[in-house]
Amino acid sequence: MKFAVLQFPGSNCDQDCVHVLRNVMGHSARLLWHKDTSVGDSDAAIVPGGFSYGDYLRTGAIARFSPVMQAVQAFAAQGGLVLGICNGFQILCEAGLLPGALIRNRSLQFRCEQVHLQTATTDSAFTNRVPAGKLLRVPIAHGEGCYFADPETLAGMRSRGQVLWRYVDAQGAATEAANPNGSVDNIAGVCNEGRNVAGLMPHPERASEDVLGCSDGRLIFESIIHSLQQRRSAVAA
Amino acid sequence: MKAKIIITPKKAVLDPQGKTVQNALAHMGYAEVGAVHVGKYLEIELTGTDRELARKQVDEACHKILSNPVIEDYRFEIEG
Numbered sequence: 001m002k003f004a005v006l007q008f009p010g011s012n013c014d015q016d017c018v019h020v021l022r023n024v025m026g027h028s029a030r031l032l033w034h035k036d037t038s039v040g041d042s043d044a045a046i047v048p049g050g051f052s053y054g055d056y057l058r059t060g061a062i063a064r065f066s067p068v069m070q071a072v073q074a075f076a077a078q079g080g081l082v083l084g085i086c087n088g089f090q091i092l093c094e095a096g097l098l099p100g101a102l103i104r105n106r107s108l109q110f111r112c113e114q115v116h117l118q119t120a121t122t123d124s125a126f127t128n129r130v131p132a133g134k135l136l137r138v139p140i141a142h143g144e145g146c147y148f149a150d151p152e153t154l155a156g157m158r159s160r161g162q163v164l165w166r167y168v169d170a171q172g173a174a175t176e177a178a179n180p181n182g183s184v185d186n187i188a189g190v191c192n193e194g195r196n197v198a199g200l201m202p203h204p205e206r207a208s209e210d211v212l213g214c215s216d217g218r219l220i221f222e223s224i225i226h227s228l229q230q231r232r233s234a235v236a237a
Numbered sequence: 238m239k240a241k242i243i244i245t246p247k248k249a250v251l252d253p254q255g256k257t258v259q260n261a262l263a264h265m266g267y268a269e270v271g272a273v274h275v276g277k278y279l280e281i282e283l284t285g286t287d288r289e290l291a292r293k294q295v296d297e298a299c300h301k302i303l304s305n306p307v308i309e310d311y312r313f314e315i316e317g
Contacts, residue, residue, distance in 0.1 A: 058305055065302065094305065101307040103246075106253050148250055148308055182251060 001228045003029040004042035008063050013049035016205045024208050025221050034066040043228045044081040047088030059144050060091035082197045089199030097197045100149030106182025110143040118168040121161045125227035126198040129219050136216040138202040145201040147183035165189035238283040240295045242313040244304045245276035
């Protein structure tokens with residue numbers, strides 16, 4: 001499969017994503033500069049973490065109007081798979097590709113630590129390879145990861161299964177203590193109504209190899225690859 | 238002309254900065270301080286002369302990029 005990994009001035013997880021996709025997952029990945037105007041023949045796009053445009057104005061606010069994001073918007077509108085990680089999640093929310101917004105952590109602290117994630121549904125292109133009941137151990141590193149959506153939007157998202165991941169403790173309980181940033185309903189990641197665009201604050205690309213202490217993040221990349229393979233065989237059939 | 242824009246967090250949105258500033262003020266002995274809201278202030282110099290057009294364009298820019306309507310409210314005035 002061919003992945004496009006976006007690169008903005010201030011991105012800093014772009015190379016990690018390319019490394020995991022190429023060297024761990026064994027697929028093709030190329031960087032798209034923020035001035036690029038097409039995702040080309042890519043099968044999926046990753047919007048990586050970092051501090052695009054210095055996070056000026058608001059996280060993701062400037063990046064969302066970059067030429068490459070117009071291309072990603074068009075790609076998503078045609079059903080293309082798009083995953084935003086950390087700053088990428090913030091950009092996708094700003095772009096309106098995902099509901100809600102990410103605001104300053106309730107503690108006001110930049111939190112850099114391991115968290116446990118519960119996958120709320122395996123019915124998505126981003127979670128289909130996660131075994132039922134398995135908690136994912138992945139790191140977070142953000143100062144503005146507090147997910148917010150108004151109650152009406154949240155109710156709609158819950159009924160449509162758009163919440164993909166929640167912060168939980170090691171036993172799988174979505175407690176206040178397990179919530180690192182004050183996100184409403186312990187939400188760590190969501191998808192759009194079309195289920196082809198998703199974002200999460202934790203970094204699966206930093207937990208995709210055993211040498212890094214944990215490889216649970218691989219399951220998210222494996223899910224995307226599995227979905228793309230299914231799509232391809234559906235087209236061929 | 239000059240646009241003076243004030244952006245504030247919506248009432249329903251957590252404002253941890255405001256809460257922290259409020260606590261600090263209370264610790265400093267400002268007993269009569271209530272809720273504090275921390276927002277942004279922007280000044281934009283405008284080169285045009287059509288006031289109505291300026292108003293319309295600033296409003297559009299506030300809605301599209303300068304604020305995020307999901308979490309923020311804005312208000313502005315055009316001076317000069």
